[in-house]
Amino acid sequence: MRIALFITCVNDTLYPRTGRAVVRLLRRLGHEVVFPEAQTCCGQLHYNTGYRREAQKLAVRFVETFADADAVLAPSGSCAAMVRDNYPRLCAPGSRLDRAAAELAPRVHDLSELLVDVLGVTDVGAYFPHTVTYHPTCHGLRLLKLRDRPYRLLRNVRGIDLRELEGSAECCGFGGTFAMKNADVSAAMAADKARNVAATGAEVLCAVDNSCLMHIGGTLRRQRAGVATVHLAEILASTEQEPARL
Amino acid sequence: MSPDHSSPGAGHAAQDRAAGHATFLGMLPFPEAAERAVGDSQLRHNLRMATRTIRHKREEVVGELDDWSALRAAGKAVKDRTLRHLDTYLERLEAAVTAAGGRVHWAADAAEANEIVTGLVRATGETDVVKVKSMATQEIELNEALAQAGIIAYETDLAELIVQLSDDLPSHILVPAIHRNRAEIREIFRDRMAAWGVAAPEGLGDDPRALAEAARVHLRERFLRSRVAISGANFAVADTGTMVVLESEGNGRMCLTLPQTLISVVGIEKVVPTWSDLEVFLQLLPRSSTGERMNPYTSTWTGVAPGDGPQEFHLVLLDNGRSDVLADEVGRQALRCIRCSACLNICPVYERTGGHAYGSVYPGPIGAILTPQLRGTASAQEASLPYASSLCGACYEVCPVAIDIPEVLVHLREEVAASPGHRAEKAAMGAAGWVLGGERRLGAAQRAASAARSVVPRRMPGPASAWTDTRDIPEIPEESFRAWWRREGAAEPAPGADPAEPGRSGGDEEGGRR
Amino acid sequence: MSGSRERVLARVRAALADVPAGEAPEDVAVPRDYAPAHDQGETTALFAERLEDYKALVHRTPPEGLAATVARALARRGAGRVAAAEDAPEDWFAQAEAEVVRDGGLDVAGLDRMDGVVTGCAVAVAETGTIVLDGGRAQGRRALTLIPDYHLCVVRGDQIVAGVPQALPRLSPARPLTWISGPSATSDIELDRVEGVHGPRTLEVVIVE
Known part of the structure; x- marks a missing residue:
């Protein structure tokens, strides 16, 4: 196609x-x-x-x-x-x-x-030997209603250790200009999200939206949490021959 | 006893108490108010506990009904029907209430409503009134107006009582004292109850059961001897003239049943067309609100019932900005609200700021769209409310009458952005629009950013510090995606695919809109 | 306020300028494809279960066991004097040791001295565990079931409907109605439900099958 x-x-x-x-x-x-x-x-x-x-x-x-x-x-x-x-x-x-x-x-x-x-595919032949947790993102969850699609794709990735994220449905606090106009509330939301991510023990946080990942990732990096933020595409593109770098 | 001859003591007491009344006037814009709230650990704890409890309850009881989305669609449609023909239904309601022995009054604004109610209470000769929790009377600051006239209004809902005793402001539609935990409530009861009537018992503990018992004892005598009550209504049925009040504690029943005179102040948007329409709302509201299959008590009454309950009933229909909301075709949907507060309970912003930051009796997502519409967006406080949301959409998802709150928020942001001021933002948005208005301009901006990537500081000065105070900024890559695509991305053909670039990809001319 | 009626109505009409002149209220479609009733179980059992969820005490008895059930309930409660509507059936109390005071216009203080009240109901809703009083037979006026701290309600099996949509057509909006779902309660402290505030703190229901 x-x-x-x-x-x-x-x-x-x-x-x-x-x-x-x-x-x-x-x-x-x-x-x-x-x-x-x-x-x-x-x-x-x-x-x-x-x-x-x-x-x-x-x-x-x-x-x-x-x-x-x-x-x-x-x-x-x-x-x-x-x-x-x-x-x-x-x-x-x-x-x-x-x-x-x-x-x-x-x-x-x-x-x-x-x-x-x-394309009718849930196993894309990916290989990603890492501990991963998935943040569904508000628009993915409530507007696109992606439901279990991303999880089905992730579960078929070889080597992956997928961890459940507490409070996953809750917004990370990005919201575009919200992060600037209401920086305090936004930061408080990000801090809670980052805490939940850290609690999973995952080394990688995955989502279908880099803007949310930029926000949560910026918070995690400021905390030196050692959690990488990676778009779903990068995990699915990763193979044994060409593994993704964190 | 005529009002002019009322005992000076009672009037004094009312005035004294009114002097301590907190007010929403002159509140800070949302971001500043929120900054304080976010830093209050006790408040954050109280809100987190309470909102999480209620969210789970709601989810469970809503999940029991497999036709929830159909009920929600019906609730939305019934309200839309009512709003589109509100004049018809209001006249119908007036006729039905009058026919059943009630009297209907119309109030264009808060001052008129307060004047009407004050006059009605004065006519009874009473100086004390008991009140059922009502958003409309809070909105018009009726208690303060009554106090000016020497009339003391006693709040009887437990949470309202807590707020009144502590000269506080409500912070939630359903549970106005949600920002207080049991230990704080115990202190308030211990320190303040005596000044308002029966004192708290010696050695009062912080067990909610004991606190509820203290409220029972505190209000019992007052209920039994009060002759005038003031309420709102959750619904007013146009066809039959029936008022509907949902509650839990029985304070509503006390107020609606025992006094001689009942005055209900009801927003004009509370009308529903028919008795049978209640089959939708009596399913939607309790489950969305307290997370119960049904609230403990619902009272309905139509005018006056001889030998049962108040023998004098007044309905005050309140506009106070609602017709302005009605005039906005996008914003109008906010009038569908049945005040369940599910949107507050689910909102991640509300959970972290509490209700006071919204500077209105209507806090949370619904407040963020209702307050600026009712009061206008001329002042900084109201103009800040449409931005008090990350547009995560959780409020819309739980709303039992499907108010698309994010849609209205964005609509109100347009109104604010179109007004004078906001020059820095307009300039930034204009510049962003210009850069994004052509792929060459975007490419050039990306190249400039990449060239400067090594000198971008981790913490930025000025407005950008709003981000970098708490968050790192992403590293700027060596080249943009489009630069990579041009350099080598397009050149990797798919196996067996035509490598030629299709479509309009050649049209890289600025402003080349056809 | 004189003139306010016209002013409010005029504002409302002006606000609705976008609504086509020929549109009638009924032209605004209301989809009614929600369920007339939810299949959540046999109604009597469901009603009992839902009441118990609210911490109400529930008994089920055949008609011949009613008087004994009422007597036992009042004795357990320690109710020496209970109020009842003037038209409450005599045989409900045939075995009760408590004094039954018929409400012939008891004042508030008089009601407050009662140990409880015994009534019937107009309709009961299984799905929500609700009893509805309409002031009809065996129910009396509203104050009767409000002031005493203990309410014993007798519900006949044929009065129980599955859900709210079945209850409304059986009720007349012209009568003052009280829908009761468990004892009085509050969630105002930390959104934690506590039973027992101003209304009767104990609700006991006898279902006659």
């Missing part, structure tokens, strides 16, 4: 290793990855902060860039949710953008949805 990669602005700029892992993983599974270079950002930051006009412009760009794609992979749960859940709210009902966004939305997937639902 030919899959259009929407890398997302955060991954593009700060986490290219996640993008490279996605490319490696999908090619290993025999699929073609294309990267429409006109892409930039889904507009989530602007939308969530109350800047609708700017968000609309970015939505137009996204929809035009990916209009022809058979399947769009967004390796960020919240960006996939932005397109599916919030684009309809950004568009005037019945407008051209509204129709185009509605038409495109069902083809936009998070990584676990793409693998499990579209």
Whole structure:
């Protein structure tokens, strides 16, 4: 299958290793990855902060860039949710953008949805000999409703020791500009999340969203907790021949 | 006894107590108020214990009903139907209450409502009234208004009693004293009960049973002799004129049954169309609220029942900003709220700040969308509330009438962002929009960031310190993903796949929107 | 307030400018596909179990055992004087040693001196463990079941319905109703439920099958 990669602005700029892992993983599974270079950002930051006009412009760009794609992979749960859940709210009902966004939305997937639902695979032949705990992320859990998809993928990874995370459904406190505007509450939430992560004894925290991982990881690193934060794609791309580095 | 001849002592006592009344006026914006709360370990402990307890209870009893989502959809739709035709239902309610022997009063704002209630109490000649917990009367600060008129309002709900005795402010919709633990409540009872009536017993312990018993003894005589009661209502049935009050302790029944005169102050959004609509809400509310299959007591009454309960009933219909909320097509859904407080109990922000940080009788996620709509976003305090959320969506998930709180929060952020001020943020958002507006600009910004990667300090000055005070920032990579893709990523073909770049990938021209 | 009625209604109407003029309330669809009743077990057993969850005392008896059950309950409680509605059946108390005071307008102080009250009910809801009083036969006015600290309620099997949707059509909103689910309780201290505040602190239910 030919899959259009929407890398997302955060991954593009700060986490290219996640993008490279996605490319490696999908090619290993025999699929073609294309990267429409006109892409930039889904507009989530602007939308969530109350800047609708700017968000609309970015939505137009996204929809035009990916209009022809058979399947769009967004390796960020919240960006996939932005397109599916919030684009309809950004568009005037019945407008051209509204129709185009509605038409495109069902083809936009998070990584676990793409693998499990579209490509029909739960064992991707990965090898990752580490103790891992998984944070479901709010948008993955409540907007995309990923349910057990990421766990099914992780359970089939060879060598993995998967630990259950206490309070996993609770927000890490990132919330985009929330982390800056309400830094104290955000930090308190991150501290509790970090405590729960540390309590699992895991050496790796995994999620489908690097922005949440940036937040929890930034907290864990400040504490010198020795827990690595790794996107699901990187675990699934890891093999015995080419193991992921922490 | 006419009010003008009321004993000066009673009036004095009321005034004295009113002087100690805490108020939500002049509260700090949310981030500053939250900073204090987050640093209060005792408060954090109390809130963590209480919210976790109630979350689990709710989850269990909601899980028992396999048609919960259908009930939720029905609850939402019944409320939407009511709100879209609110004028019709209000007139219907008025007619039904009047026909059943009640009197209906209309109050456009808090001042009018307070004036009406004060006048009604004065007309009875009483200077003491007992109160059933009611959000609407807290919202309009009725107790303070009554005190100004020499009338003492005695709160009878246990949590309201705790708040009143300690000159505190409510911090939760259902459990206004949730921020207090048993040891603190014991102290309050021991130190303050005597000033308000029957003193706490000698040697009062901190066992909740003993504390509940102390409240029973403290209020017993007052219930038995009070002649005027003030309540709110959870629901008002338009077709039949029936008021519905859900409660647990029996203080509601006492107030609704024993006095001669009953005054109910009810927000105009509390109307439901028909008696049978209660089959939805009587299932949704208790399970969402206290996490019980049913609350211990629910009272319903229609006007006046000869020989049973108050022989004089007044319904005060309160607008006080609700029609403004109604006018906002996105924000209107906040009026569906049935005040269960499930959104507070699940909210990770509320759990860490408590209710006072929200500067309103409506705290938590619902408060963050209701308060700015009721009061406007002109002041810094109200303007800060729509940002008091990480948009995690847990509130929407548990809301029994499916209020999409994150949607309304974002909508209100737009309103705030569109108002004057916020120049730094507007500049930053504008700059980000410009960079993201074209892939070349984004690429250039990424190259600049990568070039500066070695000189980015771990702790940043200025606004960025909000992040770096508690969190490390990620390392900036040597190259962005798109730089890697151009350099070598695109060149690795999939086995047997066409390596040519498809789609619009060639269109790397700035502003090339067609 | 004079004029406020019109002002509030006018504001409400102005706020609803987006609602099409021709739209009737019924045009706003309300999906009613929730269950009319939940299959959570046989109603009498379920009712008893749910009441016990609330820390109510529950007995089940055939009609011929009712008088003995009531007598035993009152004796165990140590209730010497209990109130009852004027139309409460005489045979409920046939074996009771307690003095039964019929409510012919007892004042509040009089009610407060009672050791308890014995009533029937209008409807009971199994799923939620609720008894509903409507002031009808054997129930009396609301104050009767409020002031005494002990409430013994006799529920006939045919009065028990499965769920809330079955209860409402059996009740008249014109009558003052009291829905009782266990003894009075509070969760106001640390959200921990404690039974027994202002309403009767002990609820005992006799189900007649």
